[in-house]
Amino acid sequence: MAKEMNGEMDKESLRQLLEKHESEPGALIPILQEIQESFGYLPEEALVFVSEEVGIPLGKIYGVVTFYSQLYLSPRGKNIIRVCHGTACHIGGAERISEAVSEELGVGEGATTEDGEFTVERVACLGCCSLAPCVMVNDETHARLSPRKIKRIVKKYRKTRVD
Amino acid sequence: MHLSSNDSRTVVKVGLASCGIAAGAQEVFDYLAEEIRTRNLPVRLERTGCLGMCFKEVLLEVLEEGNKSLLYGEITRDRAERILREHLEDGRPIKDWIIMGEGIHTPLENFFSKQRRIVLRNCGIIDPESIDDYQDAGGYQALERVLRSMSPEEVIEEVKGSGLRGRGGAGFPTGRKWEFARNAPGEPKYVVCNADEGDPGAFMDRSVLESDPHSVLEGLLIAGYAIGALEAYIYVRAEYPLAVKRLKVAIQQAEERGYLGKSILGTHFGCSIRILEGAGAFVCGEETALIASLEGRRGMPRFRPPFPATSGLWGKPTCINNVETLANIPWIIINGGKKFSECGIGKSRGSKVFALAGKINRGGLVEVPMGITLREVIFDIGGGIQNGGRLKAVQMGGPSGGCIPEALADTPIDYESVTGTGAIMGSGGMVVMDESTCMVDVAKFFLSFTQKESCGKCTFCRIGTLRMLEILERITDGKGHLRDLEILEDLAQKVKEASLCGLGQTAPNPVLTTIRYFKDEYEAHIEKRRCPAKKCRALISFEIIPEKCTGCRACALCCPTEAVSGEKKKPHRIDQVKCIKCGMCLDSCKVDAILVK
Numbered sequence: 001m002a003k004e005m006n007g008e009m010d011k012e013s014l015r016q017l018l019e020k021h022e023s024e025p026g027a028l029i030p031i032l033q034e035i036q037e038s039f040g041y042l043p044e045e046a047l048v049f050v051s052e053e054v055g056i057p058l059g060k061i062y063g064v065v066t067f068y069s070q071l072y073l074s075p076r077g078k079n080i081i082r083v084c085h086g087t088a089c090h091i092g093g094a095e096r097i098s099e100a101v102s103e104e105l106g107v108g109e110g111a112t113t114e115d116g117e118f119t120v121e122r123v124a125c126l127g128c129c130s131l132a133p134c135v136m137v138n139d140e141t142h143a144r145l146s147p148r149k150i151k152r153i154v155k156k157y158r159k160t161r162v163d
Numbered sequence: 164m165h166l167s168s169n170d171s172r173t174v175v176k177v178g179l180a181s182c183g184i185a186a187g188a189q190e191v192f193d194y195l196a197e198e199i200r201t202r203n204l205p206v207r208l209e210r211t212g213c214l215g216m217c218f219k220e221v222l223l224e225v226l227e228e229g230n231k232s233l234l235y236g237e238i239t240r241d242r243a244e245r246i247l248r249e250h251l252e253d254g255r256p257i258k259d260w261i262i263m264g265e266g267i268h269t270p271l272e273n274f275f276s277k278q279r280r281i282v283l284r285n286c287g288i289i290d291p292e293s294i295d296d297y298q299d300a301g302g303y304q305a306l307e308r309v310l311r312s313m314s315p316e317e318v319i320e321e322v323k324g325s326g327l328r329g330r331g332g333a334g335f336p337t338g339r340k341w342e343f344a345r346n347a348p349g350e351p352k353y354v355v356c357n358a359d360e361g362d363p364g365a366f367m368d369r370s371v372l373e374s375d376p377h378s379v380l381e382g383l384l385i386a387g388y389a390i391g392a393l394e395a396y397i398y399v400r401a402e403y404p405l406a407v408k409r410l411k412v413a414i415q416q417a418e419e420r421g422y423l424g425k426s427i428l429g430t431h432f433g434c435s436i437r438i439l440e441g442a443g444a445f446v447c448g449e450e451t452a453l454i455a456s457l458e459g460r461r462g463m464p465r466f467r468p469p470f471p472a473t474s475g476l477w478g479k480p481t482c483i484n485n486v487e488t489l490a491n492i493p494w495i496i497i498n499g500g501k502k503f504s505e506c507g508i509g510k511s512r513g514s515k516v517f518a519l520a521g522k523i524n525r526g527g528l529v530e531v532p533m534g535i536t537l538r539e540v541i542f543d544i545g546g547g548i549q550n551g552g553r554l555k556a557v558q559m560g561g562p563s564g565g566c567i568p569e570a571l572a573d574t575p576i577d578y579e580s581v582t583g584t585g586a587i588m589g590s591g592g593m594v595v596m597d598e599s600t601c602m603v604d605v606a607k608f609f610l611s612f613t614q615k616e617s618c619g620k621c622t623f624c625r626i627g628t629l630r631m632l633e634i635l636e637r638i639t640d641g642k643g644h645l646r647d648l649e650i651l652e653d654l655a656q657k658v659k660e661a662s663l664c665g666l667g668q669t670a671p672n673p674v675l676t677t678i679r680y681f682k683d684e685y686e687a688h689i690e691k692r693r694c695p696a697k698k699c700r701a702l703i704s705f706e707i708i709p710e711k712c713t714g715c716r717a718c719a720l721c722c723p724t725e726a727v728s729g730e731k732k733k734p735h736r737i738d739q740v741k742c743i744k745c746g747m748c749l750d751s752c753k754v755d756a757i758l759v760k
Contacts, residue, residue, distance in 0.1 A: 025477065028459030029442055067461040067618075070401050070443030082402075087364030087558060087594045088520035090608050096745060103723055124445060124612060126402055127366035128185050129518055129594070130217030130526030139404050141185035147747060148721075 011049060013038070018053050028056065028064060032071055041072040077112045077119035079157050081105075081137050086125030088132035093147075097133050098122065100147035104154045117158065173206045173251065174226040175199075178287060180213035180373040181366075181405050186220035191243045198247055206251055212374020214287025215528035216274065219262055222287075225250060236262035270546075274525060277544050279506055279514040279532040282367075282490045286374035286528075291409050294416040297377040303422055305496035306381050309388055310430045313496075315345060318389040322492065325500030326512030331357055331448070331485030332563065332589045333665070334511075334578045340482060343472035344390040347480035352392040355476070355483045356383050357453060358399040358406070361445040362561030363612060365592030367516040368486035370528050372399070372406035375490065376413035380436065382489030384422065385496060387434040390482050395436045398453055401443055410438055445616035449664045450475075450483050452618070463618045464664035485590070487516055508534030511577035515588070521558075521595040522549045531576065538572040541595055552597035556680070560589025562609045562616075563669030565676030566602060585676040587669065601698035602681040603688055607635040609673035613666060624667030627658040631674060639699040643689040648678060697759045700744040704760050707748075709734035711756035718748035718757065 017034055021027040031054075035046050042065060051058040065071045083101055085094045098120075102108050105118050112119040128134045131143030135150055142153050177183070177192040192210065199206050214222055219236030223243065226232050233256055235246060242260065249255045256264075262271050280286075289296035297303070309318055323338030344352060356379060360368040372379060383395050399407050414436055417423040425433040439457060446452045447462040450471050456462035457476055475481025491513065495503050504512040511533040517540065520526045524546035531540055537557055541547070548554050556566040565586035567574065574580050581588045596605065614628040631654050634647050655671030662668050678685060687693050694702040707718075707727075712734040719727040719735060726742040729735030737748070749757045 026457060026459035029456065030439065033440065033442065063461055064459070067463075068442035068444050070441075085363070087561070087592065087605075087608070088526075090363075091521050091594065091596065091600055091605075093746075096747075099723075099745060123402060124361065124616075125363035125365070126181075127360065127369040128182055129364050129366055129520035129592075130528075131182055131185055131220065132520060132526075134185060136402075141181060143182070143185035146750065148750075 010046075014046060014049055015053070018050065028054075028061070029068070032061075032065065036071065041075045044073075075112075075116070077117055079118045079138055080121060081118055081135060081154070082121045082123045082126065083109070084124075084126040084128070084132070084134050084136070085122050086127075086129055086132070088129035089125075089134060092132040094133045096147050097135060097145055097150050100150050101135070101154060104151045118154075172228045174209060175206055175251070176209045176211045176224040176226065178212065178214055178220065178222040178224075179210045180291075180370060181403075182213060182217045182370075183220050183222065184405070187239060188221040190240055191221050191223065191238055194240050194243055195247065198244075202247075202252070204247075204251055210290050210292065211288060212286045212291045213370045213528060215283065215370070215530075216262075216271075216525070217527035218525045219271075225256070231265055233261050233264040233267075235260045271525075273543055274529075274546075277535070277539060278530050280530045281494050281503070281506075281514050282371060282378075282487050282516050283374075283528065283530045284494065285378060286370065289375065291374050291376055292412050294377060294413070294420060297375070301497065302377050302493070303381055303420075305493035306384055306388075306422060307428060309385050309496055310428055310432055315389045315391060318385060318496070319345060321500045322389070322495060323500070325491075325495045325503040326507065326510070327488065327491055327495065327500075327503065328511065328578065329485055330487035330491075330515065330590065332560065332587065334588060337484065337488055340472060340484070341386060341389045343470070344392075344480045344482040347473040349474075349479050351394065352390055352479060353476045353481040354383060354387045354390060354392045354395045355453070355457070355481060356395070356397040356486060356489055357448065357450075357483050358397055358403075358486045359441050359448040359453060360400055360403075360486070360590065361448045361616075362563075362590050362592050364518065364520055364558065364561055364594045365590050366518045367528060367591045369400075369403050369406050370518075371486055371490050371516075372403065373409055376406075376409045377417065378490045378493055379410075379486055380413055380417055380423070382492035383436065383484075384427070384434055385492050386482060386484060386489065388432050390480070392482070393434055395434055396457060396476075397436060397438045398441060398447070398457065399438060400441045407438060407440060414438070444618075445612075446618045446664070446666050449666060452664065453483065454481065461618070463620050464666075466663060487591070506532045508575060508577050509579060511579070511588075515576065515591060517591045517593045519545050519593050519595065522552060522597040522600070523547070523595040524549055533577050534575045536573050536575050537567065540576070540593070541572065545595070548595065548597050552599070554595065555598055555600060556596045556602065558586075558594040558596065558605065558673075559592065560587035560669075560672070561592045562613045563587055563665060563672055564589045564592075565672045566596070566605060566680065567676070568680040570680075585672065585679055587672070599696055599698070601639075601694055601696035602677045602684050603635065603639055603694075604696070604698050606674045606677040607632065607639060610635060610670065613670040617666060617670075621662045621664075621667055623658045623661035624663075624670065627654050627661075628667075628670055630654060631658070631671065635674070638685065638688050639694070640701045641688065641692040641699075643685075645686070645689055647689065648682070648685060652678065703744060704739060705737055705742060705744060705746070705748060706758045706760060707735050707737055708756050708758050711754055713754055713756070715753070717751040717753065721747045721751045723747065 134143040221238040328334040452462040452464040471481040714732040
């Protein structure tokens with residue numbers, strides 16, 4: 001998903017994106033979200049471009065990006081594993097689910113595997129509390145997990161890639 | 164959406180909200196859709212939202228001729244195959260799998276009998292992606308009535324008369340909030356639906372948005388009419404992709420039917436609704452932080468007053484209501500504020516939705532009349548504690564709330580009584596804890612959450628919570644001093660007093676309530692270096708009971724640090740130096756030979 005900025009072509013699509021939001025005051029966050037949607041993260045050049053076009057100082061944009069936990073300044077893995085650490089999941093053993101994921105992938109929370117396949121995240125609550133502990137892989141939620149079960153699930157995603 | 168349009172008599176509904184899908188409902192649904200088509204069965208397959216019985220997901224309801232309903236629980240693809248064959252083709256319901264139905268007595272009957280479903284009136288019954296279903300259930304009649312026959316002032320009076328208070332946690336009277344915004348000078352005005360449900364352990368808003376999005380839109384439009392707003396926003400948490408999707412579908416449908424836009428239902432009132440997805444900041448659930456985020460800035464709270472009702476989005480009068488609050492509104496308009504206020508106790512009228520989770524048998528979503536006791540909710544509706552365990556405490560109000568001990572389980576649920584225990588009503592998370600839950604660990608859990616989510620503006624919230632967290636970590640590591648409890652309480656008071664917004668003002672609550680009700684547990688950690696619940700890793704050890712061990716090697720194979728050794732078919736041992744106390748051996752042992760000390 002993550003890709004580099006590609007000169008003029010990407011600038012043109014960014015320009016179109018900004019035009020779309022022109023009439024909406026304060027649309028910086030949706031703009032950043034859409035850029036992230038297409039690049040997988042927020043490339044520096046894109047932020048510089050937005051700053052110049054919209055007239056918001058780059059420092060301010062940086063301030064916004066670093067404030068929100070779901071805006072990213074560096075590329076992330078193809079698969080995003082979000083381990084839920086809500087109250088119910090915590091009581092249900094979320095810490096051990098996290099450990100199992102880290103063991104399986106060899107990276108800790110917040111990190112991306114070397115092959116760029118997986119990023120592991122720790123999230124506050126997925127709102128699936130009655131089926132705790134749970135994990136979201138991309139947009140799919142897996143519930144009623146055990147350390148063993150989550151390892152199997154992670155393996156499955158890895159296998160899909162090989163096929 | 165009616166997937167099979169031939170005029171069939173039997174209707175099959177599958178619950179497709181997030182919890183259902185997580186349990187495998189989409190697979191069941193797709194399988195049934197395919198089979199019904201290929202077998203050409205006279206069955207109509209429909210999707211529906213969340214009925215609240217998460218503990219029995221996947222749910223499948225068969226509505227036979229004459230609307231006789233049979234509800235199946237814990238359905239898998241294989242079970243769906245048998246239901247298809249025996250029930251739908253041969254007309255023989257599978258009694259063992261039915262969890263509820265007319266004329267069938269099951270232990271689950273009281274799950275609904277003690278509930279009062281106003282907000283959840285359509286959840287799990289209608290198709291959340293069908294405006295027809297919503298209208299068939301009486302949807303948009305309230306909006307129509309308001310626009311055709313009521314003045315904004317009359318709407319506000321009706322809502323005031325209902326006694327409805329904000330369901331997001333703070334409990335401010337909704338009608339008065341509307342009145343402030345209506346009377347505030349300044350144009351244009353805005354209404355905002357706060358769907359930034361961030362409390363860990365709470366999923367009421369997600370469920371309502373996924374199961375009955377139109378009711379929230381209708382409530383939001385009525386609010387817009389009442390205060391005189393032309394623009395409405397819904398600020399949704401980014402972790403809720405399905406809710407966002409269904410809201411978008413609902414908005415488009417409402418536009419097509421003329422319930423949204425420049426001239427709604429041909430009247431002079433016009434209002435548009437825009438969805439904004441949060442970007443992952445818990446503090447944005449706070450009104451002024453939410454506004455900052457809507458304006459494209461860092462979501463940091465500011466000093467109040469001025470309150471958003473007088474100076475909110477772009478400095479204009481802005482009314483912010485929670486999802487559940489808004490979902491109540493259409494019902495109140497149709498049935499009258501008086502009818503709503505008949506339910507409830509004291510200053511808490513109507514009903515409240517709770518998300519039951521934790522060590523409870525029937526985890527799910529329930530809506531109960533205000534004034535019901537915690538015990539009734541946990542035991543009568545929630546079916547008591549898992550594995551025959553004992554109730555130790557119930558956590559209400561998430562990171563802003565507190566842990567209410569078993570001794571206070573007869574507390575009635577109303578804003579004032581719950582506050583009296585040191586917890587808060589909050590948005591509706593109710594996490595049930597048994598003897599295996601360490602209360603110091605729970606306090607640490609919530610504090611590490613608020614510590615991380617503190618926006619950093621107020622020093623005491625930013626640094627005070629960190630110091631408190633360090634102390635709690637010290638205690639759970641077995642390095643605490645008795646003096647720590649005093650320091651904790653002192654810091655807690657200062658953090659409460661010196662923070663601008665609700666996050667900091669309430670962050671110490673989980674610590675304070677656990678010290679208040681479970682001081683002995685803190686003392687055990689500090690004085691005896693022991694964790695009574697056997698949770699805190701630094702204070703426990705795992706051992707193998709040689710008499711019980713069969714030498715099956717299950718634990719040795721799963722141990723990540725190879726701390727378990729021993730010959731096959733002979734008792735094994737755990738090397739305490741290598742052991743990281745992950746507990747994998749405990750889970751893998753089939754003969755209960757692992758002892759936690």
